[in-house]
Amino acid sequence: DFTLQGPDTQDLYVQAQKLEREMAQLPGLVDVTTDLQIKNPQVRVAIDRDRAAVSGLNVAAIQGALYDAYGPRWVSTIYASRAQYKVLLEMLPEYQKYADYLSLLYFKTPDNNLVPLASFAKVNTNAGPQSVNHSGQLPSVTVSFNLKPGVALGDAVDEVELTAERVLPANITTSFQGTAKAFQDSLKNLGILLTVAIMVVYIVLGVLYESYVHPLTILSGLPSAGFGALLTLWVFHVDLSIYAFVGLIMLVGIVKKNAIMQIDFALEAERREGKSPAEAIYEGCLIRFRPIMMTTMAALLGALPISLGWGAGGEARRPLGLAVAGGLLFSQFITLYLTPVIYIYMAGLVERWRVGKPRKPIAGQLIPEPHMTEAD
Numbered sequence: 001d002f003t004l005q006g007p008d009t010q011d012l013y014v015q016a017q018k019l020e021r022e023m024a025q026l027p028g029l030v031d032v033t034t035d036l037q038i039k040n041p042q043v044r045v046a047i048d049r050d051r052a053a054v055s056g057l058n059v060a061a062i063q064g065a066l067y068d069a070y071g072p073r074w075v076s077t078i079y080a081s082r083a084q085y086k087v088l089l090e091m092l093p094e095y096q097k098y099a100d101y102l103s104l105l106y107f108k109t110p111d112n113n114l115v116p117l118a119s120f121a122k123v124n125t126n127a128g129p130q131s132v133n134h135s136g137q138l139p140s141v142t143v144s145f146n147l148k149p150g151v152a153l154g155d156a157v158d159e160v161e162l163t164a165e166r167v168l169p170a171n172i173t174t175s176f177q178g179t180a181k182a183f184q185d186s187l188k189n190l191g192i193l194l195t196v197a198i199m200v201v202y203i204v205l206g207v208l209y210e211s212y213v214h215p216l217t218i219l220s221g222l223p224s225a226g227f228g229a230l231l232t233l234w235v236f237h238v239d240l241s242i243y244a245f246v247g248l249i250m251l252v253g254i255v256k257k258n259a260i261m262q263i264d265f266a267l268e269a270e271r272r273e274g275k276s277p278a279e280a281i282y283e284g285c286l287i288r289f290r291p292i293m294m295t296t297m298a299a300l301l302g303a304l305p306i307s308l309g310w311g312a313g314g315e316a317r318r319p320l321g322l323a324v325a326g327g328l329l330f331s332q333f334i335t336l337y338l339t340p341v342i343y344i345y346m347a348g349l350v351e352r353w354r355v356g357k358p359r360k361p362i363a364g365q366l367i368p369e370p371h372m373t374e375a376d
Helices: 009-024 049-054 059-070 099-104 153-167 179-209 214-219 222-235 242-273 277-287 289-308 314-356
Strands: 002-005 029-034 040-047 073-079 084-089 106-108 114-116 121-128 138-147 173-176
Touching: 002 009, 009 029, 009 138, 009 153, 029 153, 040 059, 040 099, 049 059, 059 106, 099 121, 138 153, 153 173, 179 214, 179 242, 214 242, 214 314, 222 242, 222 314, 242 277, 242 289, 242 314, 277 289, 277 314, 289 314
Parallel strands: none
Antiparallel strands: 002 138, 002 173, 029 138, 040 121, 073 084, 106 114
C-alpha cells in the first residue's frame, strides 16, 4: 500500500487519481486501486443565516431538527417487567428516499410558527466522498497494488517512488504501508545488523590476539565472500531478500575461520621458532590447507540442499543457501592467496611503525652520555 497525505482535501483527491492512473501503467504492477470513493450521492443543505435569523432560527436548531428527522435520535426508554425498549425518533423510511422530500420539512419558530426549509436554505445534490480517511491528523488516500509474477518487491517500490516524485507536487507527502513498509524497514535494520556483526567479530578477535592489526587480516576475506554471494544470486536471478541477507551475516562467521587457522599457525611459528612473517604464513598455508578444505567443503555441502530448495518451504530458504554456497566457493579460492599477502603487508607495516616509534626509557635505567674526544 502507498499512502498519500496533504492539507488540501480536494487537491489530495485530484493528485491521488492522477497517481493511480500512472501506477496502473507500470509494467510490474497489477490490481491498482484506491480507497477513494468520491462518487457517493450527497445532499448539501446551504443555510442562509440571515433569513433563518429573521424567522428566529439559528444553525444549531436547524441541525438538531434535521438530525431528529434522519438521525435517528434516542428520545426515551420504555421499561417493561423483563426488558427495556429504546424509543428512537425519525421520519418514516418512505420520506427518506428522495432529496425532494426535504421540502416537506417545517421548522418551528420561537413564536410557534412553522417555516419550510426552502424559505431559508438551498438544497443541492452532488457527488462526494463516502468517508474522509485520515493518517495522523491529515486527510489521506491509500493506493493498493499487487505484483506481477516474477517481479521483485524492491523493484516495484523503486518504480512507485520514482512515479510519485514525477507526478505529485511538493505539498503531498507519501509513505509505504503494509508489506512494502515492512520491506523498507527490514532493509534498513539488516544493514545496521551486518555492520554490528562485523564490529563484534573485530572486537572479539582483537581481544583474542591482543592486536588491532590481525583482526583486519582475518576480516579481509569478507569482501570476496560478499561479492561471491551477490554474484551467485545474480546468476540464478534471485532477489536480495531477508533470507539472502541472513546468509551474508552467516558468511561473516564462516569465512573468517580460514584466515584464523592460517594466522594462528603463523603467529605460533613466529613466537616459538623465530621465523619471519613470510616463512611463517607460507608454512601455515601448506599445513593448514587440508583442514581449511575439509571445513569449507563440510559447510558448502551442508548449504547445498538449502540452495536447491529441497524440503517443505525450501523455495523461501533457497536465497540463504545460494548466498552461503556462492560466498564460500568464491572466497575459498580468493582467501588462500589474499590472506598471506595481507598478513605479510600488515607485518611489514607494524615493523616499520615499531622502528619509527621512539623508545621510552625504563625507570631506573641510565641513559649513556655521548663520548667526547680531544678532537671535539
